Amino acid sequence: MKQWLRRQVGWWLAWLVFTAVGAVWLARAELAQLQQVFEADVRIAHRLMSQQMVQYDAVLATLALLETGSGADRPEQRLSSVYPSILRVQRRAGDEPWPDEKHAGALAAAEAQSRSQRRAELAAVDLAQGRYQLVIGATPVSYSLEIDLAGSVPWRDWPMNPKQSPVRVSLQRGAQQFVLQPGHAAQAAEGGIGGWRFGLTKPLASPSQPFDLVAERRVGWAELPWRGIAGWAVAVALLLAGLWTVQRQRIARRRAEELLRLGQVARLNALGELSAGLAHELNQPLTAVLANAQAARRLLDDDPPELAAARDAMGQAVEQARRAAGVVGRLRRVIERPEAGGDVKPLVLQEVVRSAMHLLAPEFAQRGVAAQFDATAQAPVRVQAEAVALEQIVHNLLMNALQALDLVPVSERRLAVSVGRNGQEGVLTVTDNGRGISPEAMPRLFEPFFSTREGGLGLGLSLSETLASGMGGSLSAANATPRGARFTLLLPLVAASTKERTA
Numbered sequence: 001m002k003q004w005l006r007r008q009v010g011w012w013l014a015w016l017v018f019t020a021v022g023a024v025w026l027a028r029a030e031l032a033q034l035q036q037v038f039e040a041d042v043r044i045a046h047r048l049m050s051q052q053m054v055q056y057d058a059v060l061a062t063l064a065l066l067e068t069g070s071g072a073d074r075p076e077q078r079l080s081s082v083y084p085s086i087l088r089v090q091r092r093a094g095d096e097p098w099p100d101e102k103h104a105g106a107l108a109a110a111e112a113q114s115r116s117q118r119r120a121e122l123a124a125v126d127l128a129q130g131r132y133q134l135v136i137g138a139t140p141v142s143y144s145l146e147i148d149l150a151g152s153v154p155w156r157d158w159p160m161n162p163k164q165s166p167v168r169v170s171l172q173r174g175a176q177q178f179v180l181q182p183g184h185a186a187q188a189a190e191g192g193i194g195g196w197r198f199g200l201t202k203p204l205a206s207p208s209q210p211f212d213l214v215a216e217r218r219v220g221w222a223e224l225p226w227r228g229i230a231g232w233a234v235a236v237a238l239l240l241a242g243l244w245t246v247q248r249q250r251i252a253r254r255r256a257e258e259l260l261r262l263g264q265v266a267r268l269n270a271l272g273e274l275s276a277g278l279a280h281e282l283n284q285p286l287t288a289v290l291a292n293a294q295a296a297r298r299l300l301d302d303d304p305p306e307l308a309a310a311r312d313a314m315g316q317a318v319e320q321a322r323r324a325a326g327v328v329g330r331l332r333r334v335i336e337r338p339e340a341g342g343d344v345k346p347l348v349l350q351e352v353v354r355s356a357m358h359l360l361a362p363e364f365a366q367r368g369v370a371a372q373f374d375a376t377a378q379a380p381v382r383v384q385a386e387a388v389a390l391e392q393i394v395h396n397l398l399m400n401a402l403q404a405l406d407l408v409p410v411s412e413r414r415l416a417v418s419v420g421r422n423g424q425e426g427v428l429t430v431t432d433n434g435r436g437i438s439p440e441a442m443p444r445l446f447e448p449f450f451s452t453r454e455g456g457l458g459l460g461l462s463l464s465e466t467l468a469s470g471m472g473g474s475l476s477a478a479n480a481t482p483r484g485a486r487f488t489l490l491l492p493l494v495a496a497s498t499k500e501r502t503a
Contacts, residue, residue: 475490
């Protein structure tokens with residue numbers, strides 16, 4: 001049962017690991033794609049805004065080069081109809097003050113700076129309102145443009161939907177900023193959803209308007225490819241289920257092959273035990289026939305000589321009896337089982353028990369019995385034994401216990417297997433809580449052809465005891481407390497090395 005649970009946990013852990021690895025890979029791929037799209041959109045937005053700012057520089061430079069009229073004939077005043085983002089155009093000639101009295105000082109300072117730098121300069125920057133003025137100092141006339149940032153965005157070519165895009169885009173200069181698009185999904189993520197952040201800051205390609213285009217996007221957990229991840233999890237589950245089915249089929253096939261091999265060996269050994277029992281049972285009557293025939297012949301020898309025919313008949317009976325004994329002996333030699341100690345080698349008792357329980361797993365499941373056995377509870381117990389013989393003994397003891405439990409309600413069935421040491425012997429104990437062994441059956445338990453089970457041949461325990469004796473061990477039985485039977489197998493331990501004895 002513990003092994004089965006460990007195997008099940010192993011399959012679930014494999015599913016979790018493969019699912020997690022695939023989910024991480026899919027999530028990273030999705031994030032990489034989202035970042036690629038984000039950076040591409042931001043680069044397009046940066047190029048568009050840079051072109052717009054450069055265009056304002058060109059407009060100012062053109063005004064400075066043109067000889068515009070005075071009074072009502074001022075063509076620069078018509079720029080607002082061509083460029084809606086230019087809210088107002090101001091000019092200052094000679095010593096005249098700037099018409100915008102509120103920002104006259106800032107415009108004058110920007111004009112002076114423009115003359116020294118020989119380029120347009122910013123003045124009266126108010127990014128909170130989306131306004132700023134761009135000034136160029138020239139002779140004989142200086143000009144300023146009051147620019148609306150919201151109207152400067154070329155929305156027709158803009159790569160993102162400003163109302164639905166999750167990307168937040170703003171123009172920043174120092175501590176001031178003007179939001180071009182709010183990025184509603186990004187703001188929601190900032191509110192506590194968490195996730196991943198993409199950010200990109202690029203200065204606009206206009207020295208006169210040193211604004212930074214700042215873009216930010218936050219990807220929330222809801223944007224991960226959960227459908228793909230779920231599909232991957234299902235695919236992994238189906239693949240592992242297929243592998244699990246193949247493994248179960250392979251285990252079932254190996255179990256069937258092992259049971260077939262063990263059954264063949266068991267049948268051969270049972271035939272050997274059967275021949276030994278038949279020889280034992282037939283030799284006594286045959287010996288009696290031989291003795292009686294010989295006695296009859298001696299008696300007939302004392303009778304009158306005319307009884308020669310009787311003597312010949314008795315002689316033939318003697319010969320037939322001897323022939324019957326010879327036939328039985330030849331039969332026994334032909335089908336006699338191999339010697340148990342013919343291939344004795346060191347074996348780990350826990351591994352043999354675990355293998356036998358694996359072979360009998362369907363029997364345990366069918367009978368609803370969960371055997372109590374922990375092969376890792378102690379150090380390996382190494383015994384000298386013949387592999388097939390030991391497998392057959394353990395198999396017989398477990399099957400005997402399972403058959404005994406058939407007479408007990410399923411909810412009460414208990415079977416315990418333990419392995420240990422007793423001096424120089426390894427000990428295997430199989431205990432069930434069946435009805436136990438009756439006093440009448442206990443002395444005859446290991447006799448050939450004796451069985452307390454209806455339809456049983458009575459060869460399993462007899463054969464197991466014979467095999468154990470052939471390996472230098474023993475098999476004994478006793479009643480357990482409060483009920484049930486306990487079978488104990490003793491086998492010689494593997495001799496320790498000199499180094500181990502002196503340690």
